[in-house]
Amino acid sequence: MEYLLLAIIALCAGILGSLVGLGGGVVLIPATLYFGVQLGYFPDITPQRVVGLSVVMMIFTGLSSTISYMRSKQVDFISGSIFFIGSAPGAILGAWLNKGLNIDSFNLYFGILLIVLSTLLFVRDKLKPIQWFMDHGIKRSFTDRQGQTFEFGYPVWFAVGFSFFVGMISGLFGIGGGSLIVPAMILLFRFPAHVAVATSMFMVFLTSIVNSISHIALGNVPWHYTVPVIIGAYLGAKLGAALNKRMKSKTVVLVLQIVMVLIGIRSIIEGLV
Incomplete structure (x- = not known):
């Protein structure tokens, strides 16, 4: 029963994670902790072990999504x-810092x-693009299916420094980094939403490999749960x-906002109560 439940959770995580570029950890982690700790389906689950499970899952959600997005040329590999x-x-x-967190x-x-x-995404339309990023770094462009061309860019030093912070948060919470990098791409660098999501999933794939090695070395991966999670997440x-x-850019961002708000409120309530 618990393996089927995990597969269903991972399927939902894979769908939402790939849809909005989060990697799926923001769904898998709170759902697994709820069913595992509160309802007792996975009595051996801890914050450290669920993060280890999440980063292994995201190797496969990242790989599956990247292959799909490559076909429509949405991934900015550079x-x-x-x-x-x-x-x-x-x-x-981040993986090293994770060991100090309780539930x-x-x-x-x-x-x-x-x-x-x-919240940052809700007010993104009122924020003006930071033109300095465009003038002092790499410039990129993307033309969507409707023929609209988007210009975006960033300084390499800022991108590397910011992504270090994103990677640390990813290792700490097991969320794949997409919940930080996608808003940053959209808000700071003016990536079109579809490119931000696709590029995020490529980055999730690469980062999750490193993340998994770290958590395996720390003994955080519950291997008996990985098979149903990997299968469900890959298909999702x-x-x-x-x-x-098939969705417009604004719709993708709206789904991202709703998912983050609902899961965020749920997690805060769990943490306080």
């Missing part, structure tokens, strides 16, 4: 590789993080990527 340079060492540091503090900080990020990521291609 930007994703630059962001990865900073996120890899950050992920190692209540984990839920509280995780929820606050998501609420702050979703395929479905999520297919849905993303």
Whole structure:
């Protein structure tokens, strides 16, 4: 029963994670902790072990999504590789910091993080693009299916420094970094939403490999739960990527906001109560 439940949770995580570029950890982690700790389905689950399970899952959601997005040419491989340079060492540091979190503090900080990020996305249209980033760094462009061309860019040093912070948060909370990097791409660098999501999933794939090595070394991966999670997440990521291609950019961002607010509120309540 518990393996089927995990597969269903992972399927939902894969769909939402791939759809909005989060990697799926923001769904898998609170759901697994709820069913595992509160309802007792997974009595051996701890914050450290669920993060280890999450980062292993995100290797496969990232791979599945990246393959799907490659076919529609939405992945910016150059930007994703630059962001990865900073996120890899950050992920190692975050995995080490994770061992000091208990269940209540984990839920509280995780929820606050998501609420702050979703709030930034709600006001993104009122924020003017930081032109300095465009003038002092790499310039990129993307033309969507409707023929609209988007210009975006960033300084390499800032992208590497920021992605180090993203990687640290990813290793600490097991969320794949998408909940930080996607809003940053959209708000700071003016990535079109579809490119931000696709590039985020490529970065999630790379970062999760490093993250997994760190958590395996720390003994945080519950191997008996990985098979149903990997299968469910891989199939879910395929479905999520297919849905993303059929949605408008504003709709993708709206779904991202709603998911982050709901999960954030839930996590804060769990952390306080």
